[in-house]
Amino acid sequence: MKKFWLKQELLQSRVKPGEVDGLMVIADQLGRVEQPKLSRAAHQRIEAATHRPSKAPRIAAWSAAGAFATITLVVISAQFAPESSPLYAIKRGTDDIRAFFAPQAKTAQTNSKKELENIDLQSSKQIESAPKSIKSPEPEKSSDTSNNSAHGTQGSKKNSGKSSDQDTSHHTKKSHRSWWWDSRDSRH
Amino acid sequence: MYRTYADDIFRFLLTHVRDTTLAEDLTADTFVKAWKGIDRFDGKQPRAWLYKIAQNLLTDHWRRKQTLPLDESIEIVDERIGHDEVVDQQIASHRVASAVAKLPRDMQSVVNLRFMQGYSAKQTAEALDMTEANVRVVQYRALKKLKGLLS
Numbered sequence: 001m002k003k004f005w006l007k008q009e010l011l012q013s014r015v016k017p018g019e020v021d022g023l024m025v026i027a028d029q030l031g032r033v034e035q036p037k038l039s040r041a042a043h044q045r046i047e048a049a050t051h052r053p054s055k056a057p058r059i060a061a062w063s064a065a066g067a068f069a070t071i072t073l074v075v076i077s078a079q080f081a082p083e084s085s086p087l088y089a090i091k092r093g094t095d096d097i098r099a100f101f102a103p104q105a106k107t108a109q110t111n112s113k114k115e116l117e118n119i120d121l122q123s124s125k126q127i128e129s130a131p132k133s134i135k136s137p138e139p140e141k142s143s144d145t146s147n148n149s150a151h152g153t154q155g156s157k158k159n160s161g162k163s164s165d166q167d168t169s170h171h172t173k174k175s176h177r178s179w180w181w182d183s184r185d186s187r188h
Numbered sequence: 189m190y191r192t193y194a195d196d197i198f199r200f201l202l203t204h205v206r207d208t209t210l211a212e213d214l215t216a217d218t219f220v221k222a223w224k225g226i227d228r229f230d231g232k233q234p235r236a237w238l239y240k241i242a243q244n245l246l247t248d249h250w251r252r253k254q255t256l257p258l259d260e261s262i263e264i265v266d267e268r269i270g271h272d273e274v275v276d277q278q279i280a281s282h283r284v285a286s287a288v289a290k291l292p293r294d295m296q297s298v299v300n301l302r303f304m305q306g307y308s309a310k311q312t313a314e315a316l317d318m319t320e321a322n323v324r325v326v327q328y329r330a331l332k333k334l335k336g337l338l339s
Contacts, residue, residue, distance in 0.1 A: 009309060013328045023331040026338065030303035033284050038198040042212040049216060050190065050223040 189234050190219055196235075196305055197242050203300040204246055206289060214249065218242045239315040243297075287337040295330035302327050 006027055010020050038046075078090035197218055202211035218241050222229070229237055288299055297316055301307040302323070309327075313320045 005308075009324050010328060010331075013324045015328055019332075022335055023328070026331050026334050027303050029280070029284055029338070030288070030299060030334070031306070033281050033304055035195075035199050035304060036202060036208070037195050038212060038215060039208075042198075042216060043194065045212075046190065046194065046216045046219050049220045 189222075189238075193235060193238050194219065197238055199305060200239065200297070200300050201242055201246065203285075203288065203296055203304070204293065205249070206285070210249075214242065214245050217245050221245070233314055235311065236314045236317060240317065243316075283338060284334075287334050290337060291330055291333060295326055295333070298323055298326045299330045299334070 007020055007024060010023060011017070015023065074087070075090060075094060078085075078087035078094070081087035081091055194215065198211055198215040201214045201218075202208065205211050205214065218238060221241050222238055225241075288296055291299065294316075298312060301312045301315055302309070307315065309320045309323045312318070313323045316323070318326075
């Protein structure tokens with residue numbers, strides 16, 4: 001195809017038809033001359049000289065930093081979120097993660113929680129026992145109050161969990177024991 | 189643009205200077221100059237723009253040297269080819285390259301782009317800032333002269 005076009009061009013240039021074939025042979029020889037390529041070292045040199053740093057990595061770094069800052073802000077604000085807040089789920093998640101990595105911290109936290117619950121329980125007992133001591137040395141009433149207090153502890157059991165079990169059981173035992181003593185006295 | 193034209197520019201310069209290292213240096217200079225002046229480039233005919241830069245660098249080079257070695261030949265050896273083939277190819281290439289080196293510069297440019305690199309008359313005209321008719325005239329004269337040199 002190339003030869004055809006070259007022949008046409010040569011004929012258009014008013015070259016004699018007998019001369020065209022000889023020139024075509026020369027053109028063919030020129031086409032066979034091996035064409036070297038730029039060496040790899042030269043390519044690297046040129047690329048290094050004409051290298052323009054792309055803006056894409058900088059944009060990616062800024063967007064990553066922005067995302068990180070946003071996530072951090074959300075997680076921190078979630079730590080102070082009330083239970084009704086949708087952020088509370090994040091707080092629970094972070095608590096779970098913390099417990100996974102540092103179980104001691106979790107037990108310390110639960111211990112402190114238990115202590116608080118015990119304090120609450122004791123104070124509630126004191127409140128309940130205060131009128132009892134004032135009002136009655138009567139056995140029936142004391143059994144009633146003990147029942148009430150047992151009932152009351154059951155109510156608080158729901159809230160307090162396992163830690164209060166021992167105290168409440170102790171308390172109910174005590175009330176049963178007083179009831180037993182009372183009934184024994186009445187029998188005698 | 190660099191990937192498309194780097195080898196072509198290198199071959200064009202090598203045809204003129206017949207020194208691989210020098211041709212590589214001039215190719216690098218061409219692209220560095222193009223890169224620096226990219227703001228002034230209108231985006232049309234990048235080939236012509238690059239060849240113009242390469243030609244200007246060649247002119248500067250010749251001005252500095254003031255001499256044009258004509259008898260040296262290009263020594264391009266492909267080590268992958270067998271020994272006999274290498275010898276035959278080298279002899280043929282040597283003869284043709286020596287003959288091309290004896291042509292005037294404008295003919296060398298046309299011969300290189302038109303016959304060695306396979307550009308069309310239009311592309312050659314664009315690259316060398318010539319008219320197509322002028323390219324045809326120069327190529328005819330170059331072939332005629334080469335025929336005389338090689339026979």
